[in-house]
Amino acid sequence: MERPRRPTITDVAAEAGVAASTVSRAFTHPGRVNQHTRAHVLEVAARLGYAPNPLAQALESGRTSxxxxxxxxxxxxxxxxxxxxxxxxxxxxxxxxxxxxxxxxxxxxxxxxxxxxxxxxxxxxxxxxxxxxxxxxxxxxxxxxxxxxxxxxxxxxxADYVGGAEQIVSHLASLGHRRAVVLGGPTGSWSGARRWTGLQVAAGRHGVEVERLGPFSPTFEAGAAAADAVLGLRSAAGRDARPTAVVAHNDLLAMGVLARLAERGASVPDELSVVGFDDVFGAALCSPPLTTLAERSxxxxxxxxxxxxxxxxxxxxxxxxxxxxxxxxxxxxxxxxxxxx
Structure with missing residues (x-):
């Protein structure tokens, strides 16, 4: 079945008895058209089923919407x-x-x-x-x-990274954690740098030692290498100096860490607590469900x-x-x- 032809600006102009340029201005520059003329043009356009081409409007107005x-x-x-x-x-x-x-x-x-x-x-x-x-x-x-x-x-x-870092460190300190590892994200991440600074300041207030590892890609796949680095750090430290908490750059990295820790037999949270950033979909579904800092994105x-x-x-x-x-x-x-x- 042949599709009916769409009405054009020329059809509207002919039916309304005005120039095509007047029809164009009625849609793109209504202030430059007499109020009664514009109302008449719009009524004819609606009756014919005409709608202006947004690309053509953009060319004329300089705005693309x-x-x-x-x-x-x-x-x-x-x-x-x-x-x-x-x-x-x-x-x-x-x-x-x-x-x-x-x-x-x-x-x-x-x-x-x-x-x-x-x-x-x-x-x-x-x-x-x-x-x-x-x-x-x-x-x-x-x-x-x-x-x-x-x-x-x-x-x-x-996002309020200063307040967020305070919430994370305060939570860990309340659970008795005194040493934590921060898994850094991409070197070019402005937010990652601010999170690290905020965590350092909050850690100083709560008597928590923090050490940064990375950078790591903010992906689930990078979590395996990040978890291995944490476990290596723990095994090299004396028992009293082992970190007991991990704060990951984002949830994807944190979930990858959880998966790798499970593979290597490290219990979460019995041996290590893990915190993420972002509260993405899936953070509540992983095993165990992830504690994380949520942003109002x-x-x-x-x-x-x-x-x-x-x-x-x-x-x-x-x-x-x-x-x-x-x-x-x-x-x-x-x-x-x-x-x-």
Missing amino acids: TVALVVPDIANPFFVGFVKGAERALASSQRTLVLADGRESAVAEEAVVQRLHRSVDGFVLVASRLDDDALRRAAALAPVVLVNRVTTGLPGVV ERAGALAVDALLSGGAPVGPGQPPQVVPTHLVVRRSTGPAPAPA
Whole structure:
């Protein structure tokens, strides 16, 4: 069956008795068309079933009504919340989300910006791996809002890593842990560096010794090597100096650690307590269920879009980013520190 022909702008113009350019302005620049003429054009368009071509509108107006959200790894479930929050905020303003993968690479992320900046109205860069100079180059091409990354002069939204680190260390200290290993993430991770700093400060307040191992890839697969490194550290230390807790860069790494510890016969939490970051889907389903610091990622995604739609303008050097609270979700992967043998 032959599909009926879609009405065109020329059909609407002929039916309404106006020029095609008037029809175009009625949709793209309504302030430049007489109010009664515009109402007449819209009525004819609705009766004919005409809808303007968004690509044509973009060419005329210079606006695409699309925003690009760039994440380091689209396979990481942690970023789902940011996508959902951003998409909902954009849908409510009749805009469309474009999702792009930075592939945990500053080079790949900058290439995404270069490829898309003419096709979108702005960027939300989540956990960007770009350095400050590259971020400013991106902002010179299109409005940019950062999430979980801070660069002077650019608007941003960040999780409360200081408060989150305090919650983690306070929880471990309350269980009697006095030595912990922190499994670091990618070297280019701004949030990873802030988590480590926050954990060090909190550990000093609570009398907990922390040692950092890594960097490790923020993936489940990297958990095996990370767990082996922890067990090697424990075997090399005296019984009284062995770490009894592990804080992983993210949940995927933590879940990989749990799996490897089980393979090697190390009991969690009887011998080692394990904590993650992010509270991704699956953190409550692994064995044992993972204690982790949860971020309000949907809220962060929505706030970033709101900032972008309000102009995404550069901010003053002293203006801090918006801070989104975090909260510790306690599950069975943490327990009392084992007594020295």
